[in-house]
Amino acid sequence: MDFSTLIYCTYIQYYFLVYFMSDLLSGLLNSAQLWRASENTNYHCPTQNTGIKELNQLLPGSGWPLGNVTEMLCDTPGIGEIRLLAPLLQELSKQDKWMLWVSPPFLPYPSGLESQGINHQKVLLARNLNTPEKLWAAEQGLRSGQCSVVLLWADRITNTQVRRLQTACVDSSAHCFIFRQARAANEHSSAPLRLGLSAVAKASATSTLQLSIIKCRGRWPHNHPVILNIPAIFTKARLSTFAELTTTQTSTQTSTQTAISSAK
């Protein structure tokens, strides 16, 4: 066998290999049995507008998922975890249903809620509860169908308990947000949407929230955290134009670096 015959044989072999492979591949691709993550756009879950343009773009279905548990992993209160929900809560206060807050870390300030457009009369507060009571209250709230949203602060919550809340949530088509510590990010959870919230160090004058999507059903999560620029207060007027503001807003207030210890 001379060299040219060898080349020819290899070529023929290669040609047939490619031919058969491509045939096999196209057959596989055309059959409905193969699931391709890149084409997964047909995830249907009713959502509600978050009121924040940047956040809408991040979330599947462009909004907070209705009838699903959302986990918010956040270590320090006061970084904007409620402000992130303010547009939603404002929308939900139009419904004649309770907004159930189960064992929040502090007392919600009615005037503060009102200044963000949240009707404080719709807020039902369950506090000083132990973990079983918290879960019971949250589940009752969801199952009753009389709560538009349930906000639950629970550190020690197992995946089984999250799944239980998720089932209750699906039946009621209410929103459910569970606030947990950031270390829970490493634990497995049944919540379809998990967001990590943290404050941006060395930020400019307005509060800036760093949001990372740890898990989201129906879309690949973003690998890198996204910075959302959320003002300290959502007033009603600002709320409507907030979507435009977030991109262009520059601080108008002069920040004064003051060490209180020195002022004393």
Added chain:
Amino acid sequence: MLWLYIDLPTLPVDLCERSAGPTEAIVITNTAGKIILANATAQAAGIRPSQSISTASCLHEKLLIKRKNELNLHSCLQDIAHWVYQYCANIALYPPDGLLIEIESMLRMHGDVSTLYHKLQRGLTEQGFHPRLSVGLSPLSARALSQSNSALCTDNQQTIKQALLQLSLAHCGFLPSITEKLHRMGFNTLHQILAIPRVELAQRLGHELCTYLCRLTGESPDPQDFYTPATGFERNVDLLAEIDNNTGLLFPLNRLLLDLEIFLRHSQQSIDSMTLQLHHRDSCFSEIYIGISASTTQTKEILTLCSLKLESYQLPAPVTSITLIANHLQPYQKQQTDLFQKAGNPAEKQQLLNRFYAKLSEEKVVTLRIEEDHRPEKSYQIETQTNKDRPGDKKQIHPSDHNNKLTRPTWILQAPYPLHGTAVTLISDAERISAGWWDQSINRDYYIARFPNGALGWIFRSNEGNWFLHGWFG
């Protein structure tokens, strides 16, 4: 006048069967220890009245034995009278096991005798009783006819008279000694007695018999003491066996609550609270108060509340009987609901609250209220169930009334927290709050501050120059 008598010969057994279930073999004994009544299950095992307890125990291994004088038959009669009250106004109790109803005045409402007759019969059978009904022209004749099982259901006076005359002497309700004497004289039916001149009868057998005969035939009036319904609800159920676990209490409680629901529906009232008395063996009892935030008539809802309340309740001793007391009655008002159910249902919203109050203690479930005060500490109020104002008592601050332009945090600390040496960045201008000279004067400059960890706090400098944290912009 037309009367209807309801005879309940098996009332003691029916009463026990209602709380124990029909599968249990139940016998009722008299004080001497002889069986006087047995239910169907016991009879199927061969147990008959007048047997001794020991014979009966041999015939059925799991026999429930109750003495007749231990049962509260009178209150049961009253309950039945209350139920009958929805159909008839004039009811007289005939303890221990009968009810007399005057029906002539009610006939126009019900149409005819048989409609009313069957309504009552069906209703009582559904409740687990075995009634014998009969009409009569006088109270005593109605009773005699129903006890003889004539089951007369007509308003034809001639038929009723005829049936009365054919009545055997044993059913006429004479004293046993007199019945005995009459039998020995060769009389068997009432017809034969009435044929004798009264004077001779009185000479032989006494005046009482004549008076009785006059009342029986309706010749002399027989005034009745009619029943008036109670204003509150209080009912007791004796448990056949002691119950020592909380879930076991729910079954008899459900029975009580069904009775309560019927009571409330008939009197068109609703309750906002009730008391549950659990009686223990040594004649002490524990009391459980169940508050309901909006008045309700729904048994299912109340039972859920009771089970939630009982879950957290530690029984000090086994329970022998339960009393349900509901004296705070209010006129029932139908709540209007939305046709399309888009908005929350106010009644169901209240139900959720009720459940929370029942399971968690009252101070754990609260709502918030804005007070008209500039001082942050006094500008809100935590409302529990008890200190809640009735709507309209106080001016509710409507969201639109409130000044939305103010910068206020989401979280408020209930007491300002002193800041010692924390380096923060002030990112807003000062807002001076100076108020309260009339009781607790404050004079503070509030700022929004960024903390080193990135959180936004609401801090203030007091008059003395000290810094405090008062809230978080969550």
